[in-house]
Amino acid sequence: MAGRVDGKVAFITGAARGQGRSHALRLAQEGADIIAVDIAGSIPGMDRFYPGATQDDLDETVARVEALDRRIVAIKADVRDFTALKDALDSGVAELGHLDVVSANAGVFQFGDKTEDVSDEDWDTVNDINAKGVWHTAKAAIPHLKQQGTGGSIVLTSSTAGIMGTPNVAAYTASKHAVVGIMKTLALELAPFSIRVNSVHPTGVNTQMIRNEATYRLFLPDTPHPTDEQAEEVFRTTNALPIPWVEPVDISNAVLFLASDEARYVTGLQLKVDAGYTLK
């Protein structure tokens, strides 16, 4: 049976680990070739939250995609640097021949300060990666999609924090709401070219971004060293379904649906994979 995105080429940012790697693998399982970028390095201002992805992580994504017998071009690039990102994508398209799917996934999570206490540096780090980086990703991809004239599917990674407010997470919440504005604008601008643009809105996802003591303490401020069990319990209260978090593959299955021709007339959708988080 043909894969659900057989013969397509997908560009994925933040592909070294976590959701980005999962998206690359899920799309490759269903027949896509992959252009992967990641900063694959530590980001100033982020180390006090959780460690950055590494070159080894990106190499592991390459190995796993190749093990599926799909092609992958992986390049180290920072979504904040438009020229580097564009060069990476251009060389990927030159090698793999075309571009059909874009997953603007690269993102960082910072938290803990009241809005009035967030520093300019932290605000800029989060918004430059999560919002401006998404714009850069789209901007680099659009010429390829338009020039081919075969449509395309762009999936922007937002969050439940792109729909609702979240106390003590101002910069991230602002950046993820901005992604929705970018998505809706792109959907209108690109519809005449049959290029579809949608966003995904995960609740907590079981990756290093939340599975760390600093994040646990955001939810359990009075517990000096929260355990996994304590974290599970408190994360579960945020969702309607009785689960603490979803797995990366759950977001990948949403990205796959939006990337595939099954969603050929779906554009402008905020696709929540949120276990009912936003209902509460």
Added chain:
Amino acid sequence: MAGRVEGKVAFVTGAARGQGRSHALRLAQEGADIIAVDLVGQIDSVPYDMSRPADLEETVRQIEALDRRIVAKQADVRDFDALKSALDDGVAELGKLDIVSANAGIFSFGTMEELTETEFDDMLAVNLKGVWHTAKAAIPHLRANKGGSMVLTSSTAGILAVPNIGHYVAAKHGVVGLMKTLALELADDFIRVNSVHPTSVNTDMIQNAATYALFAPDLPEAERTKETVGKRFQTMNVLPIPWVEPVDVSNAVLWLASDESRYVTGLQLKVDAGQTLK
């Protein structure tokens, strides 16, 4: 390769033709057995020909051709007892229930000041109360099944208003309220509840003289063709298409029905070619 809903049983209302038949077929292609109900009859306030028994028989034939099982019954979603007994019979025969597609719906039109009592009541009875009945009949089976996926058919008119169909807009907005409430009430039992919101779909519900007249009142009847009216429909969408096909909505239903969306609940899944962006 196993189908995406292999071994599941799906209950589909309004399954005789149009989107309902398409949902039944798409789910069956991916391995589900089907419990199908349809009124297969006319409602007087509906200005186009509704389904007939032969339509439901054709759905049965097409499902069986896919080597899946189907239990098909005539039932009116307005009649809870009849609907419940049809579903109970289907579950007794097919063994369980995993998926519900509350799809049965009607269309009629008139401004709010012109609509008659009957037009308003029929619309709400089928498109809103019928959805509640469908959920109510299904919930005990889904609880017994320890989980499931319910997909309620709303519309872009469940998100924004369109003139001349206020009763339809009200009913389809009502479906959203029902969906969100059910999603909260059933979450602890791992029963997921979501809605789909199609733009116009290429079925008999829109491809008829009465709907053509609504969209092209200025054109002489002879000039109201699929092509000329299609251009009017296209102005509502952002993507350059007049309408979507039933299978496009079915693919959304399939995704929501499958374990690929195991943690998706409370979602309004638009299949709307961007209509609600405008």
